[in-house]
Amino acid sequence: MARYSRTEGTIALITLSNPPVNALGAAVRRTITDIMHRALTDGEVKAVVLCGENGTFCAGADIREFGKPPSGPALVPLIHDMEASEKPVVAAIEGVALGGGLEIALGCHYRIAHAKARLGFPEVMLGLIPGAGGSQRLPRLIGIPAALELITTGRLVSAQEALKLGIVDQVVDGNTIETAVKFALNVIGVCRPLLSRRLSERTPAFSVDAAAVLEEGMARVKQRARGAFAPVVCVQALRAAATLPYSRGMETEEQLINMLIDSSQARALQYCFFAQRNARKWSLPSGARWNNSKPRAVHRVGVVGLGTMGRGITVSLVKAGISVVAVEMEEKQMDLGMRAVLGMLERDAQRRGDTRPPTHLLTFTLSLQQLGNVDLVIEAVFEDMALKKRLFTELCNVCKPSTLLCTNTSGLDVDALAVVTHRRSLVVGMHFFAPANVMKLLEVVCGPHSSAEAVATAMTLGKRLGKVGVVVGNCPGFVGNRMMKLYLDQAYFLLEEGAAPEQVDQVLEEFGFTMGIFKVSDLSGLDVGWRVRKASGLIGPDVNPKTPSRWRQGCRYSPLPDLLCEQGHLGQKSGRGWYLYETPGGKEPKPDPAMHRFLQEYRSRYGLTPRHVHAHEVIERCTYAMANEGFRILEEGIAARAEDIDVIYVFGYGWPRHRGGPMFHAAQVGLATVLQRLEHYHQLHPDVPHLQPSPLLQRLVEAGSPPVHHWREHVQHLHSHL
Numbered sequence: 001m002a003r004y005s006r007t008e009g010t011i012a013l014i015t016l017s018n019p020p021v022n023a024l025g026a027a028v029r030r031t032i033t034d035i036m037h038r039a040l041t042d043g044e045v046k047a048v049v050l051c052g053e054n055g056t057f058c059a060g061a062d063i064r065e066f067g068k069p070p071s072g073p074a075l076v077p078l079i080h081d082m083e084a085s086e087k088p089v090v091a092a093i094e095g096v097a098l099g100g101g102l103e104i105a106l107g108c109h110y111r112i113a114h115a116k117a118r119l120g121f122p123e124v125m126l127g128l129i130p131g132a133g134g135s136q137r138l139p140r141l142i143g144i145p146a147a148l149e150l151i152t153t154g155r156l157v158s159a160q161e162a163l164k165l166g167i168v169d170q171v172v173d174g175n176t177i178e179t180a181v182k183f184a185l186n187v188i189g190v191c192r193p194l195l196s197r198r199l200s201e202r203t204p205a206f207s208v209d210a211a212a213v214l215e216e217g218m219a220r221v222k223q224r225a226r227g228a229f230a231p232v233v234c235v236q237a238l239r240a241a242a243t244l245p246y247s248r249g250m251e252t253e254e255q256l257i258n259m260l261i262d263s264s265q266a267r268a269l270q271y272c273f274f275a276q277r278n279a280r281k282w283s284l285p286s287g288a289r290w291n292n293s294k295p296r297a298v299h300r301v302g303v304v305g306l307g308t309m310g311r312g313i314t315v316s317l318v319k320a321g322i323s324v325v326a327v328e329m330e331e332k333q334m335d336l337g338m339r340a341v342l343g344m345l346e347r348d349a350q351r352r353g354d355t356r357p358p359t360h361l362l363t364f365t366l367s368l369q370q371l372g373n374v375d376l377v378i379e380a381v382f383e384d385m386a387l388k389k390r391l392f393t394e395l396c397n398v399c400k401p402s403t404l405l406c407t408n409t410s411g412l413d414v415d416a417l418a419v420v421t422h423r424r425s426l427v428v429g430m431h432f433f434a435p436a437n438v439m440k441l442l443e444v445v446c447g448p449h450s451s452a453e454a455v456a457t458a459m460t461l462g463k464r465l466g467k468v469g470v471v472v473g474n475c476p477g478f479v480g481n482r483m484m485k486l487y488l489d490q491a492y493f494l495l496e497e498g499a500a501p502e503q504v505d506q507v508l509e510e511f512g513f514t515m516g517i518f519k520v521s522d523l524s525g526l527d528v529g530w531r532v533r534k535a536s537g538l539i540g541p542d543v544n545p546k547t548p549s550r551w552r553q554g555c556r557y558s559p560l561p562d563l564l565c566e567q568g569h570l571g572q573k574s575g576r577g578w579y580l581y582e583t584p585g586g587k588e589p590k591p592d593p594a595m596h597r598f599l600q601e602y603r604s605r606y607g608l609t610p611r612h613v614h615a616h617e618v619i620e621r622c623t624y625a626m627a628n629e630g631f632r633i634l635e636e637g638i639a640a641r642a643e644d645i646d647v648i649y650v651f652g653y654g655w656p657r658h659r660g661g662p663m664f665h666a667a668q669v670g671l672a673t674v675l676q677r678l679e680h681y682h683q684l685h686p687d688v689p690h691l692q693p694s695p696l697l698q699r700l701v702e703a704g705s706p707p708v709h710h711w712r713e714h715v716q717h718l719h720s721h722l
């Protein structure tokens with residue numbers, strides 16, 4: 001928990017010891033409080049050095065304790081006693097000093113950091129503010145503007161930046177603890193007065209325009225927060241630091257953290273923290289798991305197809321230091337792709353202040369033959385099964401037998417590709433999200449033949465690229481796009497019933513989505529879904545001409561997006577989609593009066609009487625339809641955990657993190673309510689079978705709505721993919 005030792009005769013060395021990250025659980029707080037008291041009252045001790053075991057100072061409060069009844073001593077009195085002490089206390093920071101860990105360090109009189117250390121207040125990402133004096137001490141140390149930026153974004157800073165900002169006093173390359181001990185001996189020797197080192201006693205040296213900075217900060221934060229409270233409350237805490245004496249500021253900080261600590265948003269954000277980490281812990285029906293399967297080494301990757309996805313994937317790989325052989329079939333396309341990739345790498349290097357992008361890792365070629373020596377191929381050609389099958393057959397002949405063959409399909413059958421190869425076990429899906437060099441999500445799609453080694457390799461590669469990988473089973477659309485389809489269907493139906501695209505989008509954005517569904521659709525291009533619908537026989541020559549336009553495959557269907565595509569309204573790229581843009585390629589969506597007329601005509605053509613659609617109906621129909629499908633996905637074993645579905649939505653689909661994800665949201669609303677509302681909507685729309693509550697949801701409600709982590713126990717596995 002924490003160890004006490006003496007060094008150099010007069011220095012007490014207190015070492016936090018709670019692997020893996022020295023989180024400040026109740027037992028740790030109790031131990032440090034006791035041993036700090038011992039050090040501060042021992043007459044032979046002249047100074048204290050505080051450090052962490054195994055190269056990590058401290059990652060802050062133990063997040064697993066949030067939401068449980070409080071136990072153990074609080075941090076605030078410990079930090080206060082340490083700071084008030086007449087003996088110098090020096091923090092030796094290695095690894096990370098985060099949250100409560102940084103608050104402890106700010107209570108020390110001096111801070112020495114290792115060059116590789118990172119410091120910050122990530123509390124806002126957990127729905128909190130720095131609640132152990134951090135919101136009051138940091139601005140007294142580095143001023144309001146810098147503290148505002150760090151606390152409201154949760155951004156971590158390097159030791160070098162921390163030195164520039166004045167958060168640490170010294171940065172060392174060598175042994176941080178030895179340096180801190182020498183430093184402590186020195187400060188005892190010269191008897192430097194500690195008063196000026198006590199941040200709580202500092203008169204805030206705030207600039208006269210602190211009020212303006214705070215006001216501007218509040219406006220910025222509100223705009224970005226998308227309904228999240230914590231960033232706004234962070235600004236309120238900083239305002240207290242700027243305007244109140246320290247003790248009153250601490251009272252405000254306490255009131256504010258108490259308001260947040262049990263909030264539903266904090267619960268959702270903390271759930272996301274663990275869900276993201278648990279997603280790494282995949283397992284397969286064979287018993288293979290993340291911790292018993294060895295990934296292959298990947299040094300050289302082939303990327304086939306240099307369209308939007310292929311370009312982003314190539315950039316991601318090169319930035320991770322991996323050699324890429326990028327193949328395109330046509331010279332013109334290759335030229336365009338090459339220029340786009342080089343441009344992206346150039347801009348990225350400039351942003352990082354690096355003059356030389358790692359272009360030496362890139363080879364562009366028109367020949368698949370050059371893939372003979374790669375360890376893994378990522379196919380990123382058009383979503384055309386016949387084309388992909390031809391390519392996979394050819395890749396089998398060209399690549400060495402051990403090369404993994406991955407497809408970046410967004411929903412096609414991975415197994416159908418595996419069977420055309422002689423290496424089914426080495427085929428997996430790697431579904432990146434556009435733009436692939438920016439978006440964090442990676443669905444690793446595991447077919448029935450995919451080996452544990454292939455899954456482990458794809459997941460490890462994803463991690464190297466900085467992605468959040470989630471292993472999912474093989475079905476049309478996998479997890480993300482399968483649920484997205486139902487979300488889109490509901491949005492189209494809402495238009496048919498009387499809503500306008502901008503109204504639906506506004507409600508979704510107020511809920512917290514990064515972008516409304518119709519803006520997303522315009523951004524990605526309406527033709528993407530059009531192609532998928534054609535390929536799946538929903539439209540085109542295979543449809544019986546007697547089938548009504550608003551009826552397909554036994555259920556209600558909305559031809560609205562097809563009609564737009566037929567008119568060439570493909571979204572941003574054509575200057576018109578659900579919205580109007582100034583020019584083709586324009587980015588600023590404007591409500592389109594022609595769209596309103598089009599919808600009116602459409603409704604009267606099909607005898608639909610428009611009605612006012614309430615905001616709550618938009619949210620309920622869109623999010624409950626998604627969650628309902630999520631329950632089916634769980635039941636079929638396409639996702640191993642509800643958490644995995646939520647991670648997919650938060651990292652790949654702009655779902656507001658402070659609402660946890662569609663499955664967590666359903667749990668927060670109450671499963672019984674979700675069930676009852678789905679029954680209600682299904683009664684109103686019996687032609688939409690997906691609104692019929694799924695059997696798993698019904699069983700969970702019958703079982704008393706257990707917490708998310710227990711849902712799996714209620715899944716009746718007939719044939720799990722995972």
Ligand SMILES: CCC/C=C/C(=O)SCCNC(=O)CCNC(=O)[C@H](O)C(C)(C)COP(=O)([O-])OP(=O)([O-])OC[C@H]1O[C@@H](n2cnc3c(N)ncnc32)[C@H](O)[C@@H]1OP(=O)([O-])[O-]
Nearest residue numbers: 020021023059060061062063064098099100122131132277
């Ligand atoms: C009122 C009081 C005021 C104080 C408030 C606070 O301090 S709020 C807190 C403010 N602090 C933060 O928000 C910091 C949150 N932590 C991080 O940002 C990162 O974990 C990291 C940068 C410390 C290490 O990154 P990395 O990629 O090297 O490793 P990794 O991320 O995979 O983690 C390894 C394992 O440690 C686990 N675990 C980690 N931290 C905590 C924790 N605090 N608690 C519990 N557990 C924690 C993590 O779940 C994982 O467990 P698993 O899956 O192996 O069973």
